[in-house]
Amino acid sequence: MxxxxxxxCAIAIDLxxxxxxxxxxxxxxxAYLKPSSRKASTVLAPRVLAEFLRLRSIDDRHAARGYFxxxxxxxxxxxxxxxxxxxxxxxxxxxDALELSTRAVSLAPNDDSVLASRALxxxxxxxxxxxxxxxxxxxxxxxxxxxxxxxxxxxxxxxxPTAADVALQKALHANSSDFDVARAQVRISKARMKSDDTVxxxxxxxxxxxxxxxxxxxxxxxxxxxxQRKEVIADLTVVVKLAPNHTFALQKLAEAYQKEGDYKSAxxxxxxxxxxxxxxxxxxxxxxxxxKCLESMGDMQAALKAREHIVDVEQKINxxxxxxxxxxxxxxxxxxxxxxxxxxxxxxxxxxSAAQKLTSILTVIPENTNARELRARAxxxxxxxxxxxxxxxxxxxxxxxxxxxxxxxxKVYEKLxxxxxxxxxxxxxxKLSVDP
Numbered sequence: 495m496x497x498x499x500x501x502x503c504a505i506a507i508d509l510x511x512x513x514x515x516x517x518x519x520x521x522x523x524x525a526y527l528k529p530s531s532r533k534a535s536t537v538l539a540p541r542v543l544a545e546f547l548r549l550r551s552i553d554d555r556h557a558a559r560g561y562f563x564x565x566x567x568x569x570x571x572x573x574x575x576x577x578x579x580x581x582x583x584x585x586x587x588x589x590d591a592l593e594l595s596t597r598a599v600s601l602a603p604n605d606d607s608v609l610a611s612r613a614l615x616x617x618x619x620x621x622x623x624x625x626x627x628x629x630x631x632x633x634x635x636x637x638x639x640x641x642x643x644x645x646x647x648x649x650x651x652x653x654x655p656t657a658a659d660v661a662l663q664k665a666l667h668a669n670s671s672d673f674d675v676a677r678a679q680v681r682i683s684k685a686r687m688k689s690d691d692t693v694x695x696x697x698x699x700x701x702x703x704x705x706x707x708x709x710x711x712x713x714x715x716x717x718x719x720x721x722q723r724k725e726v727i728a729d730l731t732v733v734v735k736l737a738p739n740h741t742f743a744l745q746k747l748a749e750a751y752q753k754e755g756d757y758k759s760a761x762x763x764x765x766x767x768x769x770x771x772x773x774x775x776x777x778x779x780x781x782x783x784x785x786k787c788l789e790s791m792g793d794m795q796a797a798l799k800a801r802e803h804i805v806d807v808e809q810k811i812n813x814x815x816x817x818x819x820x821x822x823x824x825x826x827x828x829x830x831x832x833x834x835x836x837x838x839x840x841x842x843x844x845x846x847s848a849a850q851k852l853t854s855i856l857t858v859i860p861e862n863t864n865a866r867e868l869r870a871r872a873x874x875x876x877x878x879x880x881x882x883x884x885x886x887x888x889x890x891x892x893x894x895x896x897x898x899x900x901x902x903x904x905k906v907y908e909k910l911x912x913x914x915x916x917x918x919x920x921x922x923x924x925k926l927s928v929d930p
Contacts, residue, residue, distance in 0.1 A: 538567040543574055550577045552707040555585055556741040560773030572602035576611035583618040591615050599628070606635040610644045622651040639669035643678035650682045658682060673699065673708055680712060684719075692716055707733050711743060718750070726750045739770055748783055757787040774811055778804050778831070785834070794841055801835035808832075816851045829855050833865050840868060845875035863889060870902065879909045897923040 542565050549558040558581050568574040575598035583591035595615040602608045613629035616622065625648045632641045642665035649658035662682065665675045676699035683692040696713045703709060710729045717725040727750045733743040744767040751760035764784040772780065785800035808828045809815055816824075816832055824832070832855055839848035852869035855862060870885035886903035893899065900923035907916035 538570045538574075542567060543571055546574055547577065550581060552737055552740065553711045554737070554740050554742045555581055556745065556773070556776040557739075559585065560776065563773065569597070572598045572605055572608050575601070576608045576615075579615045580611055580618075583615050588619045592619055592621075604635060606632040606638070606641060609635070610641045613648055614644050617648055617651045622648065625651070637664075637668070639665045639672040640674040642668060643672070643674045646678050647681055650685050655686070671699075671702060673703070673706060676709065677712060680716065684716075689720060693720075705736055707737060707740065707743075711746075714743075714746065714750075723750050723754050727754070738766075741767060741770060741772060741776055744770075745776070745780060745783070748780070748787075752783060752787055752790075757791045760787045761791070774807055777807055781807075782831070785838075789838070794838060798835065798838040798842060801831070801838055804831050805835050816854050824855065824858050829859050829862060829865070833862070833868060836865070836868055836872070840872050840875060843875060845872045848872040849876060849878075863892070867899075874906065879906055882906050883910065895926055897926040900926070 546558065546561050546565070546568055549561055558578070562568055562574070562578045562581070568578070575594045579591045579595035579598060582588075582594060592615065595612045598608045599612050609628040609632035613625040613632065616625035616628070629641065629645045629648050633645060642661050646658045646661035646665060649655070649661055662675075662678060665672070665678065669675065676695055679695040680692050683689075683695060693713070693716060696709055696716060700706065700709050700713065710733045714726045714729040714733075717723070717729065727747065730743050730747040730750065733740055734747060737743070744763055748760045748763040748767065751757070751763060761784060764780055764787065767780045768777065768784070781800050781804045785797045785804070788794075788797035788800060805816065805828075808831060812824070812828055814824045814828070832851060836848040836852050836855075839845075839851075849869055849872040852865050852872060855865045856869065859865070866885050866889055870882045870889070873879070873882035873885065883903065883906045886899060886906055889899045890896075890903060900919040904916040904919035904923070907913070907919065
């Protein structure tokens with residue numbers, strides 16, 4: 495009963511997509527490596543395509559993304575484009591997934607595999623009505639198990655479960671051992687909130703294919719939805735044992751440990767991950783998880799070091815420098831990580847350093863209230879009470895119904911000997927706290 499209840503609550507999780515990493519989104523920033531940012535090679539070497547397809551075959555989403563972005567020549571291959579589109583969609587890069595899928599079909603309009611992938615991408619991107627035509631054409635070209643499995647998912651997504659069951663039976667008849675068929679069974683069962691069937695289908699497949707990394711990753715995601723985190727850890731541990739450099743599995747394993755409160759194991763896993771050659775966005779995601787775990791363990795100095803590393807990576811990517819005040823290229827996404835670094839500096843009483851960086855941030859993003867509040871606290875720590883008062887004044891004027899800021903300003907008024915102003919702010923804070 496517990497499984498069913500949890501599964502029902504999880505219906506908001508997308509039918510086709512993995513769980514979002516803890517504390518982060520998969521796409522960190524548009525400023526990270528993108529297909530348009532690298533010079534294309536003139537020739538697609540077979541080994542390059544083979545390596546990309548290998549990464550896709552083990553469902554290492556982070557490594558596959560990075561490899562595709564580093565090898566522009568892969569964009570000459572319809573197969574690579576369609577696989578990259580599926581990978582991007584699984585990471586919620588929907589616009590990129592649609593663009594790559596469209597290009598794949600334009601290069602190979604009569605390739606059944608490309609058309610089936612197009613249909614699946616359309617479903618993943620919530621454009622299910624547009625998925626019917628490509629999968630219908632794919633099946634006319636080749637009535638394979640995979641194509642019938644995709645058709646079953648399309649029918650389920652458009653609300654025709656009867657047709658989905660018919661297509662799924664055809665897929666099973668064509669090849670009951672095909673992973674795409676098992677995955678379709680899982681996704682359709684998820685859509686129908688049949689949690690026991692979902693676990694059974696993928697577990698039955700794994701009995702026959704115990705080393706299929708795609709299936710292990712998929713089952714770990716099912717366990718995550720069901721709240722069975724120990725099973726998540728068990729499956730991902732097997733993946734990492736079979737493929738020690740599986741970056742996606744290492745990241746998800748660390749997140750599972752983190753959610754379990756086993757920060758020591760999470761940190762160990764993240765150090766293993768960060769020792770690998772990662773693309774910038776994966777490096778930032780892993781470092782962000784590491785900083786949170788270290789802070790939860792009380793190691794603020796090590797947490798700050800991890801935060802500093804994040805900012806170093808982002809400064810190189812976007813060409814800005816907080817310490818020099820060169821922040822014209824600082825965007826709101828990068829600013830959030832810089833503010834987190836400053837928060838830890840303040841916790842470690844590095845007040846002047848934090849205040850300097852926060853001033854740089856506020857120069858280009860003056861509306862960032864988190865940065866302004868932290869700078870006020872940094873000024874307080876440094877004994878710069880008048881500067882702190884200026885920031886608290888601006889915050890109170892911006893949001894006059896927030897009692898905490900009145901209390902903070904009252905403290906500064908006290909330090910400046912303005913007791914009547916302090917009493918007035920405390921009275922206002924008390925009134926705001928009790929008023930509905």
